[in-house]
Amino acid sequence: MNIKxxxxxxxxxxxxxxxTNVFFELSEPATEGLKDLLSKLEPLxxxxxxxxxVDIASVAADVVDMSDAYMVEKLANVFEEVTAAAWMTGNAxxxxxxxxxxxxxxxxxxxxxxxxxxxxxxxxxxxxxxxxGALGRQLNHGIAxxxxx
Amino acid sequence: MNDxxxxxRRGELSNETLKFSAYLIQPGIVMAxxxxxxxxxxxxxxxxxxxxxxxxxxxxxxxxxxxxxxNSPWHYYKPAFMYVAFDSFFKNELRRPQRSLLRPEIxxxxxxVEEFQYDxxxxxxxxxxxxEYDQLVISxxxxxCPERIEGLKQGGDxxxxxxxxxxxxxxxxxxxxxxxxxxVTFPKTPNVPHQCGIAPIETTLMLDDxxxxxxxxxxxxxxxxxxxxxxxxxNCLFLQKDTCExxxxxxxxxxxxxxxxxxxxxxDHENKIAYSEEGNSExxxxxxxxxxxxxxxxxxNSGLSQAADGEGWLPTNYQTMKVYGLDNxxxxxxxxDLPVSxxxxxxxxxxxxxxxxIASEFRFGxxxxxxxxxxxxxxQMGLEAGMPLWYDYENDxxxxxxxKIGGLMRKGFNRGIYWAxxxxxx
Numbered sequence: 133m134n135i136k137x138x139x140x141x142x143x144x145x146x147x148x149x150x151x152t153n154v155f156f157e158l159s160e161p162a163t164e165g166l167k168d169l170l171s172k173l174e175p176l177x178x179x180x181x182x183x184x185x186v187d188i189a190s191v192a193a194d195v196v197d198m199s200d201a202y203m204v205e206k207l208a209n210v211f212e213e214v215t216a217a218a219w220m221t222g223n224a225x226x227x228x229x230x231x232x233x234x235x236x237x238x239x240x241x242x243x244x245x246x247x248x249x250x251x252x253x254x255x256x257x258x259x260x261x262x263x264x265g266a267l268g269r270q271l272n273h274g275i276a277x278x279x280x281x
Numbered sequence: 282m283n284d285x286x287x288x289x290r291r292g293e294l295s296n297e298t299l300k301f302s303a304y305l306i307q308p309g310i311v312m313a314x315x316x317x318x319x320x321x322x323x324x325x326x327x328x329x330x331x332x333x334x335x336x337x338x339x340x341x342x343x344x345x346x347x348x349x350x351x352n353s354p355w356h357y358y359k360p361a362f363m364y365v366a367f368d369s370f371f372k373n374e375l376r377r378p379q380r381s382l383l384r385p386e387i388x389x390x391x392x393x394v395e396e397f398q399y400d401x402x403x404x405x406x407x408x409x410x411x412x413e414y415d416q417l418v419i420s421x422x423x424x425x426c427p428e429r430i431e432g433l434k435q436g437g438d439x440x441x442x443x444x445x446x447x448x449x450x451x452x453x454x455x456x457x458x459x460x461x462x463x464x465v466t467f468p469k470t471p472n473v474p475h476q477c478g479i480a481p482i483e484t485t486l487m488l489d490d491x492x493x494x495x496x497x498x499x500x501x502x503x504x505x506x507x508x509x510x511x512x513x514x515x516n517c518l519f520l521q522k523d524t525c526e527x528x529x530x531x532x533x534x535x536x537x538x539x540x541x542x543x544x545x546x547x548x549d550h551e552n553k554i555a556y557s558e559e560g561n562s563e564x565x566x567x568x569x570x571x572x573x574x575x576x577x578x579x580x581x582n583s584g585l586s587q588a589a590d591g592e593g594w595l596p597t598n599y600q601t602m603k604v605y606g607l608d609n610x611x612x613x614x615x616x617x618d619l620p621v622s623x624x625x626x627x628x629x630x631x632x633x634x635x636x637x638x639i640a641s642e643f644r645f646g647x648x649x650x651x652x653x654x655x656x657x658x659x660x661q662m663g664l665e666a667g668m669p670l671w672y673d674y675e676n677d678x679x680x681x682x683x684x685k686i687g688g689l690m691r692k693g694f695n696r697g698i699y700w701a702x703x704x705x706x707x
Contacts, residue, residue, distance in 0.1 A: 208697030215701050223385050
């Protein structure tokens with residue numbers, strides 16, 4: 133055995149001994165758990181791909197470190213707005229679908245006019261028109277020269 | 282057309298009910314089964330929305346109608362009052378119009394229920410209106426009553442309502458030195474907890490963080506006290522044993538003094554001294570109290586409660602969530618006399634049981650679901666950290682180390698997810 137291989141053998145022995153020490157310090161269920169985990173990680177270690185998992189964990193840790201209450205507040209507001217819009221639209225579609233589904237024949241023009249006398253229907257129409265107005269305001273950005281350099 | 286779709290005409294309500302579904306329903310032929318939910322807090326709101334989903338075929342065909350009655354047009358996210366005391370929430374951020382949180386199939390009325398006439402399945406409102414019901418769900422919450430301890434209203438502060446929380450916030454912002462005393466008062470009814478079991482710990486840790494942030498912590502002493510009797514435990518620091526055992530270490534790490542066996546029974550607001558039933562006294566500059574609580578007046582006056590000291594908790598079947606002695610009345614949330622936390626995390630698990638049982642009774646004539654005492658929440662452990670927790674009738678909370686991820690989860694819940702929960706989406 134040459135000096136280099138002797139040195140490696142020593143190193144392996146130290147590593148094995150410190151690993152054993154770690155296991156000795158842990159309770160039996162924890163040791164069994166670690167062994168189980170290592171056996172599951174073995175294919176990743178053998179394929180040299182464990183570093184990818186470590187990278188993902190590192191990115192996740194970065195995201196948590198970078199996140200703060202202000203960021204969460206903005207994200208949560210977006211979540212609320214999106215779910216509220218989807219919920220309201222879904223509710224309206226469900227109720228309207230049921231209502232129309234019950235009709236044997238399409239309503240006459242007079243019946244449609246009668247419908248519009250209902251305050252909630254008029255409120256809905258007002259919403260649709262206001263929605264169009266707000267959409268239009270966002271589109272009212274004038275003509276820009278996007279080719280300008 | 283649609284002659285099977287009808288609404289029962291009852292009292293002053295029938296015409297109002299017809300307004301919403303004027304095109305869906307031909308009035309006056311068959312009687313709809315009416316379910317009324319009283320209380321527009323988180324328990325009532327998620328129950329009403331969930332009920333629509335569960336009983337949708339019957340609602341669609343006019344066999345069932347769902348009505349919600351609340352005394353406010355606003356829905357408040359009550360746990361956020363705690364954050365108001367720490368300047369972390371504005372009023373518009375913690376409330377939404379109640380109607381905007383309800384499915385359109387629910388008829389919503391802003392009325393103050395004055396009297397529950399259980400023998401006639403009827404509700405009398407302060408406006409003089411009457412509502413009849415086939416099944417009733419009571420989710421009227423509880424109200425803080427600092428006036429029930431002498432001097433507490435004048436000398437103490439709390440964070441369980443918006444205005445008191447604002448007043449407390451102003452004091453916490455200004456205090457430069459002195460002593461902040463934390464007290465907790467349990468209901469007199471045996472084995473019933475105070476409002477939101479973890480709140481006193483949450484706010485004590487938030488207080489510590491806030492004062493450190495302000496750079497005045499070393500000049501201010503924080504003293505956390507707990508009463509001798511806390512549900513089934515004696516001389517502890519929390520109402521569950523496992524959590525109680527880890528608390529001294531957490532408090533010592535932060536330099537928070539903690540004292541057991543301090544059952545607040547009087548406050549000398551002029552000299553700023555709090556007295557306990559055990560014969561001790563504590564000085565304070567700010568008294569941050571978890572005050573006594575009671576059920577709302579109409580529930581207290583309904584004659585059903587067996588709770589001590591007129592507290593008004595309704596006798597609740599711990600499995601079906603029905604009120605004992607009334608076959609068509611359910612109760613959930615803070616109004617129950619169960620040993621589980623009076624918090625939204627309890628309502629979240631009780632509500633599906635109530636909804637399933639009501640649907641099952643309507644369809645099969647019997648209940649089908651059972652509440653297991655489950656409570657789920659994320660505790661705010663200081664201004665930044667959070668600790669997810671859950672427990673039930675059989676198992677206590679297993680405390681885990683608070684983390685930043687837990688804190689972010691709680692903040693995400695406060696700001697957005699809560700409203701989805703109220704709508705019955707989560």
